[in-house]
Amino acid sequence: MKFYFLLVGLFLLSQCVREISGQAKSMESVPDLQNSMYRVVDGVPCVRLLNLSGEIGCANPGRDKVVAPVVRYQTGLDLARPSAILVSLDRMGELFDRHDVTVFFRISKDPGLSKNIGGILVESGTGIPNEFKGFSPDRKFPLAEFSPYQSTNYEWNPRGTGILWNTYTFPIFLLTNDSTPIMKKIAKENEKKTEGHTSNVAEFDLVMQTTKYGTHDSESCLKEGTCLPLGGYSVWSSLPPIHISSSKQVKPTILTVASMDSGSLFRDKNLGSESPISGLIALLAAVDSLSRVDALGELSKQLVFAVFTGETWGYLGSRRFLLELDLQSEAVRGLDSKLIEMVIEIGSVGRAFNQGTETFFAHTTGVSSATNATLNALKRAEVSLGSQNISVSLASTSNPGIPPSSSMAFVKKNSSTSGFVLEDFDAAFSNKFYHSHLDDPSNINSSSIVAAASLVARTLYILVNENKNIRSSVLDSISINGSLVDEMLSCLLQCDPGLSCELVKKYITPSATCPVHYVGVVLGEPSSTPYIGYVNDVSRFIWNFLADKSSALEKNSRSTCSQDCSNKGEVCIKAETKGICVTSTTRYVPAYSTRLKYGSGVWTVLPPNSSDPMAKIDPVWTESNWDNIGLRVYEVQEASLDRLILLAGIAATVLAYIAIAIARAFITKALKRD
Amino acid sequence: MTVAAGIGYALLALGPSLALFVTVISKKPFLILTVLSSTLLWLVSLIVLSGFWRPFLPLNSAASWPFAVLIITSVAFQEGLRLLFWKVYKRLEDMLDAFADRVSKPRLYPTDKMLIALAGGLGHGAAHAVFFCLSVLTPAFGPATFFTDQCSQIPFFLVSSIIALAFATIHTFSMVIAFNGYSEGNKVDQLFVPVVHLVAGMVTLINFTTGGCSIGIPILYIIAILTLLHCGKMVWGKLTENQIRL
Numbered sequence: 001m002k003f004y005f006l007l008v009g010l011f012l013l014s015q016c017v018r019e020i021s022g023q024a025k026s027m028e029s030v031p032d033l034q035n036s037m038y039r040v041v042d043g044v045p046c047v048r049l050l051n052l053s054g055e056i057g058c059a060n061p062g063r064d065k066v067v068a069p070v071v072r073y074q075t076g077l078d079l080a081r082p083s084a085i086l087v088s089l090d091r092m093g094e095l096f097d098r099h100d101v102t103v104f105f106r107i108s109k110d111p112g113l114s115k116n117i118g119g120i121l122v123e124s125g126t127g128i129p130n131e132f133k134g135f136s137p138d139r140k141f142p143l144a145e146f147s148p149y150q151s152t153n154y155e156w157n158p159r160g161t162g163i164l165w166n167t168y169t170f171p172i173f174l175l176t177n178d179s180t181p182i183m184k185k186i187a188k189e190n191e192k193k194t195e196g197h198t199s200n201v202a203e204f205d206l207v208m209q210t211t212k213y214g215t216h217d218s219e220s221c222l223k224e225g226t227c228l229p230l231g232g233y234s235v236w237s238s239l240p241p242i243h244i245s246s247s248k249q250v251k252p253t254i255l256t257v258a259s260m261d262s263g264s265l266f267r268d269k270n271l272g273s274e275s276p277i278s279g280l281i282a283l284l285a286a287v288d289s290l291s292r293v294d295a296l297g298e299l300s301k302q303l304v305f306a307v308f309t310g311e312t313w314g315y316l317g318s319r320r321f322l323l324e325l326d327l328q329s330e331a332v333r334g335l336d337s338k339l340i341e342m343v344i345e346i347g348s349v350g351r352a353f354n355q356g357t358e359t360f361f362a363h364t365t366g367v368s369s370a371t372n373a374t375l376n377a378l379k380r381a382e383v384s385l386g387s388q389n390i391s392v393s394l395a396s397t398s399n400p401g402i403p404p405s406s407s408m409a410f411v412k413k414n415s416s417t418s419g420f421v422l423e424d425f426d427a428a429f430s431n432k433f434y435h436s437h438l439d440d441p442s443n444i445n446s447s448s449i450v451a452a453a454s455l456v457a458r459t460l461y462i463l464v465n466e467n468k469n470i471r472s473s474v475l476d477s478i479s480i481n482g483s484l485v486d487e488m489l490s491c492l493l494q495c496d497p498g499l500s501c502e503l504v505k506k507y508i509t510p511s512a513t514c515p516v517h518y519v520g521v522v523l524g525e526p527s528s529t530p531y532i533g534y535v536n537d538v539s540r541f542i543w544n545f546l547a548d549k550s551s552a553l554e555k556n557s558r559s560t561c562s563q564d565c566s567n568k569g570e571v572c573i574k575a576e577t578k579g580i581c582v583t584s585t586t587r588y589v590p591a592y593s594t595r596l597k598y599g600s601g602v603w604t605v606l607p608p609n610s611s612d613p614m615a616k617i618d619p620v621w622t623e624s625n626w627d628n629i630g631l632r633v634y635e636v637q638e639a640s641l642d643r644l645i646l647l648a649g650i651a652a653t654v655l656a657y658i659a660i661a662i663a664r665a666f667i668t669k670a671l672k673r674d
Numbered sequence: 675m676t677v678a679a680g681i682g683y684a685l686l687a688l689g690p691s692l693a694l695f696v697t698v699i700s701k702k703p704f705l706i707l708t709v710l711s712s713t714l715l716w717l718v719s720l721i722v723l724s725g726f727w728r729p730f731l732p733l734n735s736a737a738s739w740p741f742a743v744l745i746i747t748s749v750a751f752q753e754g755l756r757l758l759f760w761k762v763y764k765r766l767e768d769m770l771d772a773f774a775d776r777v778s779k780p781r782l783y784p785t786d787k788m789l790i791a792l793a794g795g796l797g798h799g800a801a802h803a804v805f806f807c808l809s810v811l812t813p814a815f816g817p818a819t820f821f822t823d824q825c826s827q828i829p830f831f832l833v834s835s836i837i838a839l840a841f842a843t844i845h846t847f848s849m850v851i852a853f854n855g856y857s858e859g860n861k862v863d864q865l866f867v868p869v870v871h872l873v874a875g876m877v878t879l880i881n882f883t884t885g886g887c888s889i890g891i892p893i894l895y896i897i898a899i900l901t902l903l904h905c906g907k908m909v910w911g912k913l914t915e916n917q918i919r920l
Contacts, residue, residue, distance in 0.1 A: 028732060030810055037818045198819060634818030642679035649685025656690030660697050670913050
C-alpha cells in the first residue's frame with residue numbers, strides 16, 4: 001500500500017503538483033497534502049476562569065470552532081465581518097483599550113470594532129522595542145481587597161491595565177517566536193486578496209466545558225463537574241529537622257516565606273522571573289548556604305522555610321497554611337502558630353542593581369520589638385556583607401503599608417504579626433512586566449538574587465542566635481553558591497535546559513521541559529501526603545531540594561526507598577529516580593481556597609465563616625475543563641464557488657448522459673436501417 | 675472546500691464515466707465483468723511500475739527529465755499490457771464464438787465487440803480517475819482549499835479533476851480504437867493509441883512550469899477530443915461498412 005501512495009504521489013507530481021512553500025520539498029502522500037493545507041500554528045491560549053460571581057478569561061462563544069479571516073491590527077481599524085486580529089505587543093494596549101467587555105453588558109467604546117472581533121492573535125517578538133514601556137495585565141493594586149490597610153487605590157503596579165480580569169467572549173492566543181512570522185505573512189497575503197474569492201482564515205478551537213454546559217460561575221460549575229478549583233501544593237521545611245519524638249518543646253520559630261506561582265493572561269506562558277521566582281531562588285539559595293552551618297539545632301530558635309503556591313489567586317497557599325495551623329492538622333505537625341515569632345518574606349529581588357549597588361528595601365509589617373530585632377539583624381547582616389556593595393533600607397513611610405505579598409494574608413489574619421517583606425523596590429514595583437508573559441529572565445539579574453540570598457541567610461543566622469555570641473568568622477562564612485543560583489535560573493526560567501537540567505533531574509522526573517509557574521488546578525483529593533502524580537514539577541522539586549538540604553548535617557539512614565521510610569522522622573527523597581531515606585521535616589501543604597471542601601469526589605463551596613474574614617472576599621477561582629485547544633490556519637474560497645463546482649460536476653454528468661443517449665439512439669437507428 | 679465542492683470534483687472526474695456505465699455497461703453482466711477485469715489489470719500495471727521505480731524514488735523534483743523517463747516507461751509498459759489484454763480478449767472471443775455455434779446462437783456482432791472494447795477502456799479510465807484524482811480528494815471535503823505555486827489561479831483539486839476527466843475520455847475511447855486496429859491490422863490505429871497516450875502523458879509535464887496549466891490543460895483536452903472524434907469516425911465507418919456488406 002505504501003507503494004501505491006508513493007507512486008500515486010509521484011504521478012501526481014508528474015502531472016501538476018509542487019510543494020507550495022517554494023522549498024524543493026515534495027509532497028509524497030495525502031497526509032502531506034493535508035498538512036500543507038491545514039497548518040497547525042503554535043499558540044498559547046488564554047483560558048476561561050470562573051469565580052463566585054462570574055467568569056474572566058477567554059473562550060469560544062459556543063460549542064463550535066471559530067473561523068475568521070486574519071487581519072492585521074492598525075490604528076483606526078474597522079471591520080466589516082468577524083475577523084481574527086493579529087496584533088503586535090506594543091499595540092495590544094491600544095486594542096484592548098478600544099474594546100472593553102464586561103460580563104453582563106457589552107459596553108463597547110468602539111462598536112464598529114468590538115462586535116466583529118472573532119479572535120485575537122498576539123505576536124511574540126525576539127526583542128522588545130525600547131519605546132515599549134512595559135506591560136502588565138494585572139491591576140494597579142493587585143489583590144487590593146486583601147490589604148490590611150485602607151488605601152486600596154495606591155498604585156503599587158503603575159503600568160497595570162487590568163485586562164487580565166476581563167471577560168472575553170472570543171479566543172485569544174499568544175503566538176510563539178516561530179509562528180509569528182508565519183501569521184504575519186498570512187495576514188499580508190490577505191491584504192492583497194481583498195477583492196478575491198479566497199481568504200486565509202484562522203480556526204480557533206478554545207471550546208470550554210463551562211460554556212457548553214452553561215455553568216457560568218464557580219458554584220454551578222463545581223457542582224456540574226465542568227471545572228476544577230485553582231490550587232496546588234505548598235512546601236514547608238524546617239532547618240534543622242524538628243525532632244518531634246523527643247520531649248523537647250517546640251522552639252520559637254522564625255518563618256521565611258516565598259511564593260512559587262505567577263499569573264499571566266496566557267496560561268502556559270507564565271514565567272514570573274522577577275515576581276516571584278527571584279524570591280524563590282533566593283530562598284532556596286539561602287537554605288543551601290545555611291544547611292552548611294554547624295550546630296543550628298543547638299540554638300534556641302527554629303528556622304522554618306515555606307514556599308506557597310496559589311498566591312496570585314487570592315493568597316490560596318498562605319491562607320490555607322494558616323488554616324491548617326489553626327486546625328493543627330497533620331500537614332503542619334511540629335509547628336505551633338503561637339510560636340511563630342516573625343515572618344520574613346522574600347519578594348521580588350531580581351532587579352536591585354542600581355548604579356553599582358544592590359539596593360533592597362524592607363517593608364515592615366508594623367512596629368514592635370520583634371520587628372525592631374529583625375531590622376537590627378538585617379542591618380548587621382548588611383554590615384557584614386560590607387565589601388559586596390549591598391544596601392538595605394527601610395521602606396518609605398509614605399507607603400500605605402506592605403506591598404502585595406503573602407504577608408498580607410498573615411497580617412490580615414493576625415495584625416500583630418511581626419516581620420518584613422524584602423523587595424527591590426520602595427514605592428512601586430520595579431518590575432515593568434508584573435504578571436505578564438514578558439517577565440522572563442532578561443528582566444532580572446542573578447547578582448541581585450545572590451545579594452538578597454546573602455542578606456537573608458545572614459539575617460536568619462543572626463536572628464536564630466538572638467544576636468549574641470556570634471562569631472564573625474562563622475557569619476562571614478555564610479555565603480551563597482553563585483553557580484547554584486545560575487543553575488536554578490536556567491532550570492526554572494528557561495526552556496533550554498529547563499526542567500531537564502541536572503539539578504532538577506537529580507531529584508525528580510519532570511513531566512515537561514519548559515517550566516510554567518501557573519498554579520494549576522487541584523487534582524484528586526487534597527491531602528498532606530498527596531499522590532505524587534498530582535503534584536506539579538516545581539513543587540516536587542522544591543520539596544526534594546529542601547528535604548535534601550535540611551538533612552545535610554543530620555544522621556541519615558540512606559536506605560533505599562520508593563515511597564515512605566520506616567524510620568520515624570525520615571522522608572524518602574529522590575523517590576522518582578533513586579530514592580533514599582533522610583532525616584528531614586519537609587511536608588506538602590495543600591493550597592486551595594478556604595471556602596472549598598472536597599468530599600466523595602465533589603467540590604462544594606462552603607458559606608463564609610465569621611472567624612475567617614478573608615473567606616468573605618475570596619472569589620474562589622476555578623478553571624474550566626476543555627477537550628482540545630488548538631489553532632489552525634487554512635485558505636477558504638467563497639461558498640458560491642463551491643456551489644458552482646457542484647453544479648459543474650452535475651452538469652458534466654448530465655451532459656455526458658445526454659450525449660451518450662443521443663449516440664446510442666443514432667447507432668441503433670443506423671443498425672436498424674439494414 | 676466543503677462537502678458540496680468535494681462531490682462536485684468527484685462528479686467532474688467520474689460523472690461522465692458513471693453516466694456511460696449506467697446507460698451502456700450496466701445492462702450487460704459480461705461488460706461489467708470486463709470493466710472490473712480491465713480495472714484490475716490497470717491496477718496490476720501500477721503495482722509493477724511502482725515496484726520497478728521504488729529504488730529511484732523520490733525523484734528530484736527540480737529537474738523534469740526524470741519525470742519524462744518515468745512517463746515513457748510507464749506508458750510503454752501499459753501499452754504492452756494493452757496488447758496482452760487484446761490477446762486474452764481474442765482467445766475469449768474465439769471461445770465465445772465456438773460456444774455460440776454449439777448452441778446455435780448468433781456469434782458476437784461487431785457492435786458487441788466494440789462494446790467490450792469500450793468497457794475495457796472505461797475500466798482503464800475510471801481506474802485512472804480514481805487513483806489520480808479521488809485518492810487525493812479527501813482533504814477537499816474539509817473547509818480549506820489549496821493552490822499550487824505553478825497554477826495559482828485554479829484550485830488544485832479542480833485541476834486534478836479536469837485532468838482526470840480528460841484522461842478518462844482518452845483511455846475509454848483509445849481501447850475501442852486499439853481493438854479495432856489490432857483486429858483489422860490497421861497500422862494507423864495501432865500506432866495512434868500509444869502515441870496519443872504518450873503525448874498526453876508528456877503534455878502534463880508542461881504543468882511543472884509556472885502558469886503552464888493554462889497551456890497544458892487545453893492541449894490535453896484537444897487530444898481527448900481528437901481521440902473521441904477519431905473513435906467516432908472509426909465506429910461510423912465500421913457500421914456503414916457492415917451495412918454495405920450485409
